Amino acid sequence: MIDARQVERLLGYRDPDGAVLSLYVDVPAQPVAIREMLVRVDNLLAEQADAARDAPHTVRRELAEARTWVREALATHVRDWLGHGVALLAAPSLGLHEAMPVSWPVHTRVVADRRPYVRPLLSALHHARPYYVVVVERREAWIFRVDGESIESVSKLVGDGVRDSSHAGWAGYEEYNTRHRAAELARRHYRSTAATVEKLLAANGRDLVVGGHEVGIVEFVGQLPDAVRRRLVGTFVVDPHTMTAGDVRDLSARARDRRRREHELRVLAEVADREANGLAVSGIEACGQAVNRGQAAMLVVRDDAVVAGFDCETCGELTPKAAATCPHCGGPLRPVYDLVDELLARVVQQGGQVEFADQVSGAGGSGEPGSVGPAGEPVSAMVRSRLVRPDR
Numbered sequence: 001m002i003d004a005r006q007v008e009r010l011l012g013y014r015d016p017d018g019a020v021l022s023l024y025v026d027v028p029a030q031p032v033a034i035r036e037m038l039v040r041v042d043n044l045l046a047e048q049a050d051a052a053r054d055a056p057h058t059v060r061r062e063l064a065e066a067r068t069w070v071r072e073a074l075a076t077h078v079r080d081w082l083g084h085g086v087a088l089l090a091a092p093s094l095g096l097h098e099a100m101p102v103s104w105p106v107h108t109r110v111v112a113d114r115r116p117y118v119r120p121l122l123s124a125l126h127h128a129r130p131y132y133v134v135v136v137e138r139r140e141a142w143i144f145r146v147d148g149e150s151i152e153s154v155s156k157l158v159g160d161g162v163r164d165s166s167h168a169g170w171a172g173y174e175e176y177n178t179r180h181r182a183a184e185l186a187r188r189h190y191r192s193t194a195a196t197v198e199k200l201l202a203a204n205g206r207d208l209v210v211g212g213h214e215v216g217i218v219e220f221v222g223q224l225p226d227a228v229r230r231r232l233v234g235t236f237v238v239d240p241h242t243m244t245a246g247d248v249r250d251l252s253a254r255a256r257d258r259r260r261r262e263h264e265l266r267v268l269a270e271v272a273d274r275e276a277n278g279l280a281v282s283g284i285e286a287c288g289q290a291v292n293r294g295q296a297a298m299l300v301v302r303d304d305a306v307v308a309g310f311d312c313e314t315c316g317e318l319t320p321k322a323a324a325t326c327p328h329c330g331g332p333l334r335p336v337y338d339l340v341d342e343l344l345a346r347v348v349q350q351g352g353q354v355e356f357a358d359q360v361s362g363a364g365g366s367g368e369p370g371s372v373g374p375a376g377e378p379v380s381a382m383v384r385s386r387l388v389r390p391d392r
């Protein structure tokens, strides 16, 4: 499982000759579709070999070795990755050989460049971290681990037993006491479940989704330590005694996606707000300028389109415009596969934040009600201080 630190680490791999190979594959959920997927990958790898045919001999040899490694790693592990997106990154001379499955589509493609292509990894990190589900009620709790399409039951916790208050007996006072005691036992059960969940989450970057009856969810969430509550990415109502694992998987994923869309809408609303005050910009060119000046505090990716562009060999200026020389310093420009990926990498390395709002953006093509912002802009950036608007 990947986290943001791993992406930063990957950005440390650089080869000036451009012999870093990134293969992204959406592995089908059904084994019968593997063959077709491998044929597609072989075609993409052959196209990459063809595109590099004029490169120096050492670069071609390096890329050939990288292609062999990613292809073999894919064939060896494909059955472990059914239903996942996978990044396979290789640069033999840099000692880079990594395979990372994620729970989000990555769009099958091959990229050879100076460093690993990281945009699909960052996107997966933002959209779909694996998570635990806790379904709680007053006496029991069920814990599941969800990873993409798969769900696994981890454990069932049972609180101290107490008789149902409806059997409390004849005296109102005793009934009050029994009810009171039942509530206390439920609280204790929620607390101990919360402690178990805290331990589970401590060791990894997973999120948390909570299900159950409405009152139980509220009481349980109230017992979660702050650090755990920050990782709560959704809640859903379910009857624990009739639920199936499939129900839990679907309901939790829907709850998580709903929360995610709300979050994206908030991010886009903030962009719009800040843009009105000159503290955010939209569009690949304006964002490029903000990043070139080290001014982008947060880059917001609004759709998943690849945007071709250029990188100055001398000063590192990023620009979408084809030109003979760098508009900033006159140095030579080299084409880059995806300017959005370059912007993301720069912002991460500058210590800025990245966000993905492609599920709700007008540009995302989801057509959802509530779409905000200028349609068609692939990126926006929140900037550190007011920028002088570029002349257009």
Ligand SMILES: [Zn+2]
Residues within 6 Å of the ligand: 312, 313, 314, 315, 316, 317, 326, 327, 328, 329, 330, 331
């Ligand atoms: Zn330049």
